[in-house]
Amino acid sequence: MSVTFDFKGKNFVVVGASSGIGRQTALELSHSGANVLAIGRNLERLAELKRNSPVSLVKRPPKIFTEQLDVLTATAEDWVEVLSNFTSTVGRINGGVYTAGIWGLTPLNSFDESLAHKIFDTSFWGAVKFLKTATRKKFSDGGASFVLMSSVAGEFSGKSLFAYSAAKAAVQAAVKSFAAEIVRGGHRINSVAPALVKTEMMKNEMYAAAASEEIISRHLLGLGTAEDVAGMILFLLSERASWITGQNFFVDGGYMLGVRS
Helix, strand or coil: CCCCCCCCCCEEEEECCCCHHHHHHHHHHHHCCCEEEEEECCHHHHHHHHHCCCCCCCCCCCCEEEEECCCCCCCHHHHHHHHHHHHHHHCCEEEEEECCCCCCCECCCCCCHHHHHHHHHHHHHHHHHHHHHHCCCCCEEEEEEEEEECCHHHCCCCCCEHHHHHHHHHHHHHHHHHHHHHHHHCCEEEEEEECCECCHHHHCHHHHHHCCHHHHHCCCCCCECHHHHHHHHHHHHCHHHCCCCCCEEEECCCHHHHHHC
16 A cells, blocks of 8 residues: 655745755655745756656646755845745745755764864754744744654764764754744654665765675665655654654664664
8 A cells, every 4th residue: 555645735845855865855745736945055956856846737836946055054044035935935834854964974083173063064053043944933834844854873873973973863852852842833843863775875985885784784674765764754744743743763774673683
């Protein structure tokens, strides 16, 4: 039995939609009937994503809207501008997904401080700034659902990954705190923590080298795909998850069990 979602008339924002899990989430939301604001740094990839959005038989605005934004340099005013552009066209949002993140090795004795800050700022502070703006009454309808991207690294840190692991652990901790605050607006928030997923990041030579056969073998169900993770995200955005908030969900192919066995 396949699982499908009906998001007709709903509006969502996906940050980090240029590639990987963000791209897949934006596509699936759009194919489920939602209007999607896809935010990313790569204009070419955003344009390609928009070309893959559903085409209506009647003349309507495209289901995928795009905005170029670098979460490392975006100001509060930048976030207000991109969300205003979207909501002025389609109405207030029903939720958002933050998948932006970068990866890199940060061994304690020889780490690049600039890289370490970029890793943390992209995964954590970028998410905080997005959420701070997106949950404003001006932009979010009552009962909006938000999903932030964590990682199994936030629970089980590997060697030379302190910056990446700390950022993902911070996301999980922050979600619990945010949930108690944004409930005042009827909003929910959760995080999703994938293990190794076959995305563009896997093409990074250093990343691929770190993904040793031993680590891969710990995934009891094998490596995942962007579709595997997007399915959980869409569920958490849907009304079927309306009684779930402040939680972290591992979508890891059994990785956490493999690590502990």
